[in-house]
Amino acid sequence: MKHQRYDTNNDAQDIFNGYIINYNYNFALGGLDTVTVYCADQFYLLAQTFMDEFNVSEELSSARLTAVLDLPEVAFPAGQRTIATGTQTLGGAAAFTVPQGTNVAQYCADINQAEQGRLFMSREGDLVFQARLGSTLSAAVADFHDDGTNLPYNGLGISFEADQVTNRATVNIINGSPQTAENLASQATYFVQALSITNSLLHNDAAALTLAEYLLEPNPEARYTSVDTQFNMLTTPQKDALAVVEIGDTITIEKTFPSGAGTTELAQELAVEGIEHRLDFSIGHTISLFTSPTVIIYELILNDAVYGILDSDNVLG
Numbered sequence: 001m002k003h004q005r006y007d008t009n010n011d012a013q014d015i016f017n018g019y020i021i022n023y024n025y026n027f028a029l030g031g032l033d034t035v036t037v038y039c040a041d042q043f044y045l046l047a048q049t050f051m052d053e054f055n056v057s058e059e060l061s062s063a064r065l066t067a068v069l070d071l072p073e074v075a076f077p078a079g080q081r082t083i084a085t086g087t088q089t090l091g092g093a094a095a096f097t098v099p100q101g102t103n104v105a106q107y108c109a110d111i112n113q114a115e116q117g118r119l120f121m122s123r124e125g126d127l128v129f130q131a132r133l134g135s136t137l138s139a140a141v142a143d144f145h146d147d148g149t150n151l152p153y154n155g156l157g158i159s160f161e162a163d164q165v166t167n168r169a170t171v172n173i174i175n176g177s178p179q180t181a182e183n184l185a186s187q188a189t190y191f192v193q194a195l196s197i198t199n200s201l202l203h204n205d206a207a208a209l210t211l212a213e214y215l216l217e218p219n220p221e222a223r224y225t226s227v228d229t230q231f232n233m234l235t236t237p238q239k240d241a242l243a244v245v246e247i248g249d250t251i252t253i254e255k256t257f258p259s260g261a262g263t264t265e266l267a268q269e270l271a272v273e274g275i276e277h278r279l280d281f282s283i284g285h286t287i288s289l290f291t292s293p294t295v296i297i298y299e300l301i302l303n304d305a306v307y308g309i310l311d312s313d314n315v316l317g
Contacts, residue, residue: 001039003277005285007240015243015277017125019044041121042080046105049074053100058092058203060085061115065108065129074104076127083129088115088211091203095175114201116214120247123275130248132214133271138294140252140269142245144227147256147265151238155228155288156255161220168194169215171208174201179209186218223293224253224268231285242287247272250294269294 003016022038052073056064062085069076090096090111098107112119118130143150167186172178195215202208231239245251254267274290 005243007243008236013240013243014123014125016041016123018042018121042076042125042127043105043121046074046076046108047103049104051098051100051102051104051107054098054102056090056092056096056098058089061088061090061111061117061201062086062129062131064090064201065111065119068104068107068111069127080126081129082122082126084117084131086115086117086129087132088207089203090114090201091174093175096201110199110201113197114211116211118248118273122246123244128247138250141249142242142251144229144251144253146254151229151242152233153227153229153253154233155226156224156253157226158222159225160222162190163193164217165190165193165220166195166215166217168192169212170194170196171200171202171212171215172196172198173203173205173208174199176200176205176208179205179212181209181212181216183216183218190218190220221293222266224255224270224291226288226290227251227253228286228288230283231287232283245272245275245287245289247275251289251291253291 001018001020002014004012004014007013016039018039018041020037021040021044024036024038026034026036028034050073051068051071054068054071056067059067062083065086066081066083068074069081070078108119112129115129116132118128120128122128144153145151146153165186167184167190168180168182170178170180197211197215200208200211202211229242231242234242249272250269251272252267252269254265256263256265270291271294272289273292276288276290278286278288280286
């Protein structure tokens with residue numbers, strides 16, 4: 001099934017592609033009966049598929065994912081894949097042989113855990129694999145402001161993320177030794193907050209240590225975690241642009257806060273990690289975007305003690 005909207009040129013914009021997996025029909029005495037339709041994307045199919053024993057070679061994560069999708073028992077359509085070249089090499093010794101009965105969706109998730117990229121189904125129904133995030137800065141596809149300019153919004157989630165600190169990370173590959181990275185200064189301030197990955201598919205201990213260091217997030221940062229916008233607040237071109245925002249895209253969010261006798265603005269550049277569309281008879285179409293920090297996430301704000309410093313973490317917006 002497809003869920004679509006039509007833009008100003010009467011071209012269809014895909015919102016969701018997937019399958020109907022269940023119906024619930026509810027009888028209402030003295031009222032209208034209702035039907036609830038449950039849908040799932042192509043991960044539902046991968047979660048229902050199990051692999052034969054699979055002897056693997058040492059190869060990049062993207063090559064391993066492609067090999068899994070090509071297996072005859074999986075046979076995921078080649079035309080429905082957008083797979084970027086991975087940055088991480090996965091193990092190929094006998095210890096990494098995939099046992100018969102391994103769930104395909106879970107093994108694909110294990111590949112992505114080693115890569116630390118993104119693995120998702122796009123709104124067109126394609127399986128998308130993105131490599132480990134680096135220090136690149138992409139242009140924002142949508143700018144949300146509360147000052148009457150750009151895209152308006154009517155809901156904003158904010159977190160100070162003290163509970164999201166990771167100051168001790170351990171990664172253990174199959175038949176390897178645990179590799180641990182930690183930030184002692186963060187532990188002294190926020191106590192030990194640990195993350196552990198066991199049986200990683202990475203090919204050696206050095207790669208495991210690099211991943212452990214990559215996973216460290218020693219300091220909390222105030223961050224916009226989500227933004228909600230009702231389509232009835234938008235112009236038609238704004239609706240067309242916002243409807244096609246995809247996971248992995250970059251957005252900016254700006255909010256004005258009271259500050260003494262005046263106001264100050266906090267603007268952040270963020271990556272889209274989740275998208276939710278809601279259609280309601282009373283208010284129409286609403287979209288929620290859920291975010292994560294980009295590697296370079298803050299616009300330069302003059303005279304601000306933190307965001308007014310031009311360094312590796314702050315950039316000109």
